[in-house]
Amino acid sequence: MEEKRVEDRGMRQGMSRRWRRLAVLSVGLAMAAGVAMGAGLAEAQGTPSHGSQAVGGLDYETFGRRLSPAPADPQITAALRQISAERIRKTIATLVNFGTRSTLSSMETDLSKGQGVTAAADWIYGQMEAISQQCGGCLEVRRDTFVQPVSERVARPTTITNVYAILRGTEANGPMYLVTGHYDSRNSSNSDDHGAAPGANDDASGVAVSLECARVLSQASRKGHWPGSLVFVAVAGEEQGLYGSMHLAQLARSQGWNLAGVLNNDIVGGNTTPGETLQRKDRVRVFSEGIPATAGPVQQRRIRALGLQDDAPSRQLARAMAAAAQTYLNGLHGMQRFTVFLVARPDRYLRGGDHMSFNTEGFPAVRVTEWREDFHHQHQNVRMEDGVQYGDLLQFVDFRYVANVARMNAATLATLAAAPAAPGGLKIHAERLENGTTLSWNAPNPLPGGKFHYELVWRLTDAADWQYGKDVPADGAAEGRITVPVSKDNVIFGVRTVDAAGHRSVVTTVEVPAPAGTQTGTKRGWESAS
Ligand SMILES: [Zn+2]
Numbered sequence: 001m002e003e004k005r006v007e008d009r010g011m012r013q014g015m016s017r018r019w020r021r022l023a024v025l026s027v028g029l030a031m032a033a034g035v036a037m038g039a040g041l042a043e044a045q046g047t048p049s050h051g052s053q054a055v056g057g058l059d060y061e062t063f064g065r066r067l068s069p070a071p072a073d074p075q076i077t078a079a080l081r082q083i084s085a086e087r088i089r090k091t092i093a094t095l096v097n098f099g100t101r102s103t104l105s106s107m108e109t110d111l112s113k114g115q116g117v118t119a120a121a122d123w124i125y126g127q128m129e130a131i132s133q134q135c136g137g138c139l140e141v142r143r144d145t146f147v148q149p150v151s152e153r154v155a156r157p158t159t160i161t162n163v164y165a166i167l168r169g170t171e172a173n174g175p176m177y178l179v180t181g182h183y184d185s186r187n188s189s190n191s192d193d194h195g196a197a198p199g200a201n202d203d204a205s206g207v208a209v210s211l212e213c214a215r216v217l218s219q220a221s222r223k224g225h226w227p228g229s230l231v232f233v234a235v236a237g238e239e240q241g242l243y244g245s246m247h248l249a250q251l252a253r254s255q256g257w258n259l260a261g262v263l264n265n266d267i268v269g270g271n272t273t274p275g276e277t278l279q280r281k282d283r284v285r286v287f288s289e290g291i292p293a294t295a296g297p298v299q300q301r302r303i304r305a306l307g308l309q310d311d312a313p314s315r316q317l318a319r320a321m322a323a324a325a326q327t328y329l330n331g332l333h334g335m336q337r338f339t340v341f342l343v344a345r346p347d348r349y350l351r352g353g354d355h356m357s358f359n360t361e362g363f364p365a366v367r368v369t370e371w372r373e374d375f376h377h378q379h380q381n382v383r384m385e386d387g388v389q390y391g392d393l394l395q396f397v398d399f400r401y402v403a404n405v406a407r408m409n410a411a412t413l414a415t416l417a418a419a420p421a422a423p424g425g426l427k428i429h430a431e432r433l434e435n436g437t438t439l440s441w442n443a444p445n446p447l448p449g450g451k452f453h454y455e456l457v458w459r460l461t462d463a464a465d466w467q468y469g470k471d472v473p474a475d476g477a478a479e480g481r482i483t484v485p486v487s488k489d490n491v492i493f494g495v496r497t498v499d500a501a502g503h504r505s506v507v508t509t510v511e512v513p514a515p516a517g518t519q520t521g522t523k524r525g526w527e528s529a530s
Pocket of ligand 1: 182202203238266267
């Protein structure tokens with residue numbers, strides 16, 4: 001990683017003189033184009049144009065167009081329609097029937113047959129294998145098993161198993177996108193490895209999302225010849241301190257996975273407790289970091305100076321999820337309307353989750369969680385107390401809600417796997433004071449097989465999501481570049497790759513490279529995994 005950064009910097013330094021010449025040339029061209037566009041707009045509105053005088057437009061509005069949702073891909077729509085609330089119910093009910101899925105139960109020898117976390121892992125593995133058989137062996141189904149040494153919530157060395165299945169895209173070195181939930185559960189005591197811990201919502205619901213995505217996307221990917229790869233995951237050890245996901249994130253790092261996004265679904269059951277009047281079933285929250293967990297002090301200072309505190313790659317992933325929901329879950333494709341509610345923080349107060357393990361390893365990762373949680377049904381022994389039912393029971397899960405969450409995940413995974421890789425290394429050339437902006441970026445790696453172009457996007461600095469865009473031809477060059485009359489001081493810029501069918505990559509924003517040797521992972525700033 002460090003090596004690559006140094007290389008990138010070297011390339012840019014070598015290019016900078018040529019850049020200055022190009023910048024001068026393209027400022028002139030772009031200004032001419034901008035004026036012509038303004039004049040055309042004025043004529044269309046019946047206003048006479050007076051030479052080069054602007055007609056009331058703001059540069060950031062008139063130079064581009066308002067962004068609208070990407071077109072729906074019929075193959076993806078068909079896949080999303082295959083997602084079944086009934087199958088999700090069966091998955092969650094089966095997981096609940098393992099009695100306890102406490103991570104610590106893997107070391108117990110006196111559990112009845114079919115009880116405990118190991119039996120649950122075997123069942124999930126079997127499900128992945130069965131899905132793979134349905135698509136001609138398209139999944140590489142794997143166990144990632146390791147022994148967690150004694151630690152804060154692990155009293156003796158404990159075997160932990162993650163189950164994952166890789167669906168390879170057509171491009172061997174293409175980006176990979178991962179969807180995960182944790183199959184371990186807990187009750188009131190984190191050290192209880194025998195007592196009932198149904199974990200229906202936390203987090204059998206997330207595991208059901210992973211399995212359902214695997215079922216429908218393994219079929220669709222083959223038909224669509226998607227370049228990107230997908231990884232369907234169920235981890236354990238979450239309640240003990242994110243141990244499973246940490247091990248998997250480190251495995252991904254050590255094996256050089258080109259992991260471009262991780263969707264962590266944890267508590268997506270749409271809690272249906274009677275009397276909860278503020279629950280909403282038409283939306284789900286997506287939490288994402290705005291400053292990368294791996295940003296060291298120097299990088300943090302640069303992020304602050306440039307106002308890029310809302311533009312970590314994880315935040316771009318969250319925005320891509322909101323966009324996928326707008327394209328597919330807008331009520332127009334025979335599926336319910338369902339929206340992503342973006343939350344600009346890594347997780348809820350006092351809580352954490354598996355996405356943080358991936359963030360710590362430098363991968364973009366977000367957390368998906370229902371609108372309102374019921375804390376009587378999380379980390380509680382199953383019991384009645386003062387007329388209140390405690391425990392994470394099946395009866396409080398809304399399977400149709402989980403199906404909508406699964407559709408939102410699948411729409412995102414399918415869009416990103418079908419799209420070309422994102423552009424690399426976006427740079428703003430701020431070499432002198434000027435109102436326009438010159439930007440350059442590296443071509444996607446790997447280079448897309450088919451026709452593609454770039455889309456420069458921007459938004460006002462206080463807007464939550466991208467607002468304006470302009471197409472930029474790709475021309476087969478090793479880098480993309482454009483000079484625009486929009487001031488870099490007033491907006492945030494990003495760029496994405498778009499293929500001929502309209503699949504959009506995740507947005508690449510301005511690179512803030514860390515000087516070599518300044519990388520320091522941050523300590524976890526939360527108290528309880530969930
Ligand atoms: Zn959880």
